[in-house]
Amino acid sequence: MPILDNLWIIPLLPLLGSAVNGLFGSKWPKKIVDGVAVGSTGLSFLCALEAVREFFQLSPEQIPWVKQYFSWIAAGNFRAGFDLQIDQLTVVMVLVVTGVGWLIHIYSMGYMAHEGGYYRFFSYLNLFMFFMLILVLAANYVLLFVGWEGVGLCSYLLIGFYFLKKSAADAGKKAFIVNRIGDFGFMLGMFLLFRTFGTLDFLPLFAKAAPMQPDAMGQFGTLTVASLLLFMGATGKSAQLPLYVWLPDAMEGPTPVSALIHAATMVTAGVYVVARSHVLFTHAPTAMLVVAIVGCATAFFAATIGLVQTDIKRVLAYSTVSQLGYMFLACGVGAFSAGIFHLMTHAFFKALLFLAAGSVIHAMGGEQDMRHMGGLSSKIRKTYATMLAATLAIAGFPPLAGFFSKDSILLGAFQSENGGHILYAVGLLTALLTSFYMFRVIFLTFHGKERYDEHHVHVHESPNSMLVPLMILALLSVVGGWLAAPGLWGGTDYFTRFLGPVFGSAEAAGGESAARALELPLAGVAFFTALVGFSIAFWLYLKKPGKPEELAKSFKGAYTTLLNKYYVDELYAAVVVKPLLWISRDVLWQAVDVKVIDGAVNGIATGTTDIGDNVRHTQSGNTRSYAVWVVIGAIVIITIIFWPYLKPAAVGMVR
Amino acid sequence: MVPTHYYLILSAILFGLGVVAFVFRRNIITIFMSIELMLNAVNLAFVAFSQAWNRLDGQVFVLFVIVVAAAEAAVGLGIIILIARNRQSLNVERVDLLKL
Numbered sequence: 001m002p003i004l005d006n007l008w009i010i011p012l013l014p015l016l017g018s019a020v021n022g023l024f025g026s027k028w029p030k031k032i033v034d035g036v037a038v039g040s041t042g043l044s045f046l047c048a049l050e051a052v053r054e055f056f057q058l059s060p061e062q063i064p065w066v067k068q069y070f071s072w073i074a075a076g077n078f079r080a081g082f083d084l085q086i087d088q089l090t091v092v093m094v095l096v097v098t099g100v101g102w103l104i105h106i107y108s109m110g111y112m113a114h115e116g117g118y119y120r121f122f123s124y125l126n127l128f129m130f131f132m133l134i135l136v137l138a139a140n141y142v143l144l145f146v147g148w149e150g151v152g153l154c155s156y157l158l159i160g161f162y163f164l165k166k167s168a169a170d171a172g173k174k175a176f177i178v179n180r181i182g183d184f185g186f187m188l189g190m191f192l193l194f195r196t197f198g199t200l201d202f203l204p205l206f207a208k209a210a211p212m213q214p215d216a217m218g219q220f221g222t223l224t225v226a227s228l229l230l231f232m233g234a235t236g237k238s239a240q241l242p243l244y245v246w247l248p249d250a251m252e253g254p255t256p257v258s259a260l261i262h263a264a265t266m267v268t269a270g271v272y273v274v275a276r277s278h279v280l281f282t283h284a285p286t287a288m289l290v291v292a293i294v295g296c297a298t299a300f301f302a303a304t305i306g307l308v309q310t311d312i313k314r315v316l317a318y319s320t321v322s323q324l325g326y327m328f329l330a331c332g333v334g335a336f337s338a339g340i341f342h343l344m345t346h347a348f349f350k351a352l353l354f355l356a357a358g359s360v361i362h363a364m365g366g367e368q369d370m371r372h373m374g375g376l377s378s379k380i381r382k383t384y385a386t387m388l389a390a391t392l393a394i395a396g397f398p399p400l401a402g403f404f405s406k407d408s409i410l411l412g413a414f415q416s417e418n419g420g421h422i423l424y425a426v427g428l429l430t431a432l433l434t435s436f437y438m439f440r441v442i443f444l445t446f447h448g449k450e451r452y453d454e455h456h457v458h459v460h461e462s463p464n465s466m467l468v469p470l471m472i473l474a475l476l477s478v479v480g481g482w483l484a485a486p487g488l489w490g491g492t493d494y495f496t497r498f499l500g501p502v503f504g505s506a507e508a509a510g511g512e513s514a515a516r517a518l519e520l521p522l523a524g525v526a527f528f529t530a531l532v533g534f535s536i537a538f539w540l541y542l543k544k545p546g547k548p549e550e551l552a553k554s555f556k557g558a559y560t561t562l563l564n565k566y567y568v569d570e571l572y573a574a575v576v577v578k579p580l581l582w583i584s585r586d587v588l589w590q591a592v593d594v595k596v597i598d599g600a601v602n603g604i605a606t607g608t609t610d611i612g613d614n615v616r617h618t619q620s621g622n623t624r625s626y627a628v629w630v631v632i633g634a635i636v637i638i639t640i641i642f643w644p645y646l647k648p649a650a651v652g653m654v655r
Numbered sequence: 656m657v658p659t660h661y662y663l664i665l666s667a668i669l670f671g672l673g674v675v676a677f678v679f680r681r682n683i684i685t686i687f688m689s690i691e692l693m694l695n696a697v698n699l700a701f702v703a704f705s706q707a708w709n710r711l712d713g714q715v716f717v718l719f720v721i722v723v724a725a726a727e728a729a730v731g732l733g734i735i736i737l738i739a740r741n742r743q744s745l746n747v748e749r750v751d752l753l754k755l
Contacts, residue, residue: 621751624678624686631674 003051004058007067007084010051010094011133013044018126025119037122038105041129045098052091063087063501066139066203073142080200085139089502092340093136093272096347100264101129103469107355108256110465111362121161121254128154132265136272141190141200144273148186148237151266152179158261159253171249178246182236186273189229193280196222206279214283217418227280227287230273231294238270238324241298245569247321251313255358258313263320263354264347271327271343275336278503282334289418292332296413296423296430299325301566303433307440308552308562311368312357315441319394320350322430326409329427333420335412337499342409345401345480349393352473356387359462359470360445367452370444377446379459382467384446386474391442393477395435396530398523403530404481406431407523408493414522428529435533443541662703669696683735683745687728694724 003009017040025033058065064087073080086094105125112121128151135147152175160172190200197205215221234240239247250262261267274281274291281288299322306318323346330339361368363380377384393400396407410431414424461467483495540547552559561567618629639646673693677686698717705713739745 623747623750627674627677631678 001054003047004054004065004086005067007051007086007137008069010044010047011130011137013040013047014126014129014133016040018123018130021119021126022123025123028119030118033119033122034109037126038109040126041098041102041105044129045102048094048098051086052095055086055091060501064203077198078194080140080142082143083139083201084137085202086137087502088499089275089340090136092344094133096344097129097132097136097265100347100351101260103472104256104260104351104355107466107469110463111256111358112254117161124154124157128158128261135269139202141193145186145190148269149183151269152176155250155261155266158257159250161253161257168252171252175246175250178243179236182233182243185229186233189226189233192222192226192229202276209279209283212283215286217285220286223280224284224286227277227284228290230277231287231291234270234273235294238267239321240294240325240328241301244298244302244321245572248314248317251317255313255354255361259351259354259358262317264351267320267324268327268343268347271324271331271339274328274331275340278336288332288334291328292416292423295325295328295332296426298322299329299430300426303430303437305562305565306437307433308559310371312360312370312441312445313368315437316353316357319434319437322434323350326406326427329423330409330412333412333416333423335409336503337496338405338408338412340499341484341495342405345405348473348480349390349402349477352386352390352470352477353394355470355473356383356390359383359466362462363459364452365457367457370441372452373445374448375450376459380461382461383470386470388442389474390477391438395438395533396431396526398527399482399485401477401481404484407526408484410526411519411522414518428525431526432529432533435530436537439534439537440541443537447542448545659703659707663700666696666700666703669699681746681748683738683747686747687731687735691724694720
């Protein structure tokens with residue numbers, strides 16, 4: 001077991017790559033930087049593959065495989081070690097992170113070729129891989145939190161990669177600050193878990209939590225509160241209501257970053273944490289319901305915003321928020337493996353969508369507004385083909401990946417006991433919207449009239465280093481869902497069975513036969529919904545190109561609300577940011593800091609000077625005045641010494 | 656025999672006069688004399704106690720004080736002569752260079 005015994009090598013390789021490129025990359029030619037960055041992640045991917053091969057040779061009782069490398073924090077009876085763990089869930093995550101991450105590294109070589117700070121970009125990107133792998137391999141919450149914060153840091157660095165652009169720097173800060181709110185909840189959750197269970201290691205913690213009596217619906221016991229706090233962290237990292245606002249702005253970063261961090265891997269960390277903590281969540285039905293409702297609401301909410309956005313990357317960003325909502329919906333209704341399945345397929349097709357969008361932007365020479373595109377399908381055929389595959393996948397056309405994963409989520413929602421039919425209906429409606437806005441992107445970008453200036457824009461296909469990852473991801477988007485395919489006709493859902501040992505009894509215990517009977521009709525409905533979405537987009541954007549504007553005019557209120565993203569940013573600015581700024585600037589700075597603290601310091605200084613100025617006059621140089629002081633002092637001292645004897649006499653005199 | 660507290664009261668009066676003269680007179684010579692007056696007031700108190708308790712310590716102190724006073728008079732008069740030479744004045748209020 002060479003790799004399983006040395007799991008640390010998987011995250012360490014990208015860290016080395018990051019350090020080497022960060023320290024020396026500025027002096028090296030691009031080829032060497034490429035080699036270090038892509039080589040280290042590629043090696044890491046190979047190690048992960050080997051680890052998975054060895055993992056399959058383990059006997060079931062050896063899983064989860066935990067390796068303790070060294071003790072990191074030890075205080076009292078608390079211990080947090082650098083412990084790595086691998087089980088079926090980790091296998092999926094590690095393969096997605098290293099695999100997709102490696103492809104995106106390759107893509108970045110082409111995409112970033114003409115950008116400044118080339119080595120810096122790859123250094124950050126490798127560092128991100130390191131932290132993300134720590135996150136998914138960690139065997140306790142503390143180490144997971146290290147990865148959690150680390151990916152947040154890299155996200156900040158990469159969103160603000162073009163730091164000379166104010167909007168990019170601001171977007172980075174926004175992402176960082178919004179995530180702090182969620183992390184606050186996450187930390188409180190960890191503290192609560194430690195106080196309750198005395199450990200933060202996954203295995204003992206879950207072993208202790210499993211036999212506990214589940215909280216009743218509506219009861220806020222320890223596990224419910226802990227779960228909700230962890231979920232609060234997840235809403236920040238995974239861009240759910242109400243903390244999703246940073247993700248659309250994060251599109252200021254380079255497109256490969258959007259694909260890797262803000263679509264495929266980092267933003268799914270919240271889903272991973274919820275799935276990892278499924279033991280806690282299944283003991284907290286209230287928390288589960290909250291997760292399901294938040295996920296469902298986010299899915300729908302973000303999809304509606306995505307309908308009218310004109311920036312190609314922003315549509316995809318809202319689509320990501322929406323799809324993450326699906327994953328939480330799945331977790332919330334207890335279909336954890338469906339959530340993870342969607343996480344995986346989403347990583348394929350959303351990374352592909354972003355990379356293809358990047359290829360389009362590259363072809364258009366930096367243009368991101370879809371209103372200035374159109375008719376590109378014949379000019380960049382390969383990009384078009386791959387993007388179409390991804391669109392079909394996310395819209396839920398069989399037999400592509402998204403169809404199966406979305407289908408299993410909707411099935412889980414349908415079977416859920418707590419308002420499952422409402423969740424299902426909203427989920428289905430979201431699927432319709434998804435299909436619509438994705439085909440809107442396709443039609444606006446690749447079909448119809450050319451709306452750009454042909455003399456200025458030289459449309460060209462991207463280099464092979466960009467196209468090959470696109471094709472691999474397109475292949476994965478097509479076949480990635482087939483693992484679950486047999487479930488459709490009553491066979492075995494390989495993916496669910498593979499994750500079975502992790503989630504085990506946590507999976508929704510809906511009757512198997514009932515599920516099988518439902519699956520095919522529901523899949524049919526989902527497919528029909530996707531078709532409807534496609535048809536509407538086809539009719540609006542291809543057949544009647546003037547129609548969308550008419551619609552926008554006739555529903556002006558709704559349209560502007562959507563275009564302005566429900567004014568959520570403005571609302572947050574008014575409710576949270578402005579008061580905070582007011583408190584910081586006018587109260588804490590101008591009043592407390594300047595007046596109270598500075599005032600005290602300056603007051604003491606001027607007071608001392610004034611006293612000195614006044615007392616100085618006693619030092620007159622006049623010997624006789626000194627003599628007066630001596631006499632006065634002598635009288636005072638004598639009075640004090642003889643006071644006990646003088647007092648009766650003085651009292652007697654007064655009497 | 657004269658009671659001790661007579662001596663002490665006389666000593667206190669002399670000392671008080673010396674203090675008042677020291678504080679209020681301006682002529683350095685007069686101030687110098689008031690210092691001598693205070694020293695001798697103290698001497699008087701010493702010998703009075705010496706006699707009251709029939710011990711010699713007080714008289715020994717007095718001899719010491721007289722010796723020191725003689726030395727002080729020698730040095731002090733020298734200083735006064737220098738001041739008189741340099742400033743053409745014996746007014747103590749004009750000798751105030753020792754200040755901030």
